[in-house]
Amino acid sequence: GQNIxxxxxxxATEGAIVQINCTYQTSGFNGLFWYQQHAGEAPTFLSYNVxxxxxxxxxxxxxLSRSKGYSYLLLKELQMKDSASYLCAVRDTxxxxxxxxxxxxxxx
Amino acid sequence: ETGVTQTxxxxxxxxxxxxxxxxxxxxxxxxMYWYKQSAKKPLELMFVYSLExxxxxxxxxxxxxxxxxxxxxxxxxxxxxQPEDSTLYxxxxxxxxxxxxxxxxxxQGTRLTVV
Numbered sequence: 671g672q673n674i675x676x677x678x679x680x681x682a683t684e685g686a687i688v689q690i691n692c693t694y695q696t697s698g699f700n701g702l703f704w705y706q707q708h709a710g711e712a713p714t715f716l717s718y719n720v721x722x723x724x725x726x727x728x729x730x731x732x733x734l735s736r737s738k739g740y741s742y743l744l745l746k747e748l749q750m751k752d753s754a755s756y757l758c759a760v761r762d763t764x765x766x767x768x769x770x771x772x773x774x775x776x777x778x
Numbered sequence: 779e780t781g782v783t784q785t786x787x788x789x790x791x792x793x794x795x796x797x798x799x800x801x802x803x804x805x806x807x808x809x810m811y812w813y814k815q816s817a818k819k820p821l822e823l824m825f826v827y828s829l830e831x832x833x834x835x836x837x838x839x840x841x842x843x844x845x846x847x848x849x850x851x852x853x854x855x856x857x858x859x860q861p862e863d864s865t866l867y868x869x870x871x872x873x874x875x876x877x878x879x880x881x882x883x884x885x886q887g888t889r890l891t892v893v
Contacts, residue, residue: 674820703881712782712868712884713821757821765834766811766882768821 672696674769676758681775682748690743690772692758703766704732704743705757713757716743748776781805784869784885791859792893799854799888801869810852811882812844813868821868827852828874859892866890 673695682688694702701720705713719725719734719741731744743756755771782803791797803810812824826834827846841863843855852869866889870882 678818705884710886712886715881715883718881759821765823765826766821767823770818770820 672762672767674758674760674767676756676769676772678770679773679775681777682745684748684750684776684778686748687744687746688748688774690745690756690758690774692741692743692769694739694741694758694760694769696760696762696767698762699736700761700763702732702734702741703759703761704730704741705759707755707757707771709754716756745774750776750778752776782869782871782883782885784867784888786888787886788889788891790891790893791856793859793861795859796855796857798856799867799869799890801852801854801885803850803852803869803871803883805871805883807871807883808849808874809872810846810849811870811872812852812854813870813884815866815868815887817865825854856890859890861892864891 676692703718704716706716707713717725717732719732724733729746734741753776755773757771758769759766785800809828811826813821815821823836824838825844830846841858845853866887868887869885872882873880
């Protein structure tokens with residue numbers, strides 16, 4: 671079956687680093703995406719991994735281990751505006767399968 | 779502004795009404811999608827259109843009927859819905875449903891309430 675797991679909620683302090691984990695079990699794998707979604711807004715693309723390793727993009731980095739079915743999103747130098755839901759999604763052929771999302775709250 | 783526009787943003791309809799959700803993308807993409815997003819549940823894929831042809835229908839009840847007249851527009855026709863269908867409906871587009879490393883761009887969604 672298809673299963674994507676990520677923590678429901680996380681909290682962190684402004685300026686800190688936070689890591690959001692995602693584990694997946696899917697019948698196919700053609701890449702893993704991370705999206706950010708602020709309340710009442712559209713999900714927006716953050717990162718894409720298809721090969722093992724770390725992809726860095728400014729304050730955000732995403733890591734993938736295909737053998738472990740595992741990814742994480744690392745957010746550095748947290749800002750208040752980073753408070754949002756972070757969605758992990760796996761592409762299985764031509765479908766994007768999403769996790770439930772992790773709601774991150776950043777406190778001053 | 780993500781390049782994908784959904785209207786209306788909010789809709790209240792009775793169980794016997796017929797209404798339509800509209801999605802328009804200005805990105806030149808060939809694939810369009812309907813998702814539903816319920817509280818504490820994953821985004822759930824409903825329909826996929828590639829080059830105006832439906833390529834995926836995830837066992838969605840027939841009271842939801844999609845239409846894709848061209849690659850820029852996607853509709854979701856609603857008829858005799860139930861209160862449990864009240865949720866957020868998201869439209870998305872991507873370059874091609876089979877182009878595996880391209881991301882999907884989402885609209886802001888239509889918040890539907892069935893009374």
